[in-house]
Amino acid sequence: MKSRTSATSKRLLTRPKFPKRLLKFPKRCGCGLTWPALEWLQLEFVGVMDEGDDRIELRHCTCGSTIAMLAAVVAKAANER
Numbered sequence: 001m002k003s004r005t006s007a008t009s010k011r012l013l014t015r016p017k018f019p020k021r022l023l024k025f026p027k028r029c030g031c032g033l034t035w036p037a038l039e040w041l042q043l044e045f046v047g048v049m050d051e052g053d054d055r056i057e058l059r060h061c062t063c064g065s066t067i068a069m070l071a072a073v074v075a076k077a078a079n080e081r
């Protein structure tokens with residue numbers, strides 16, 4: 001993967017403990033809709049889960065399902081706007 005990431009986010013992104021679907025935009029919901037980073041930020045915020053040192057952000061897809069994304073990945077995408 002060729003992207004300029006800080007050492008910290010690179011460490012997060014290469015961690016095996018999270019499945020890829022938590023680490024990359026666009027986020028795909030089980031209903032088939034996909035959410036690029038900017039649209040993710042518009043979805044209804046549900047909360048965050050602590051996963052050790054990391055946090056996972058939860059939001060509602062428009063279908064009603066709760067979908068999850070690593071908070072560090074969301075923050076990075078938001079900063080790159």
Ligand SMILES: [Zn+2]
Nearest residue numbers: 029031061063
């Ligand atoms: Zn959905």
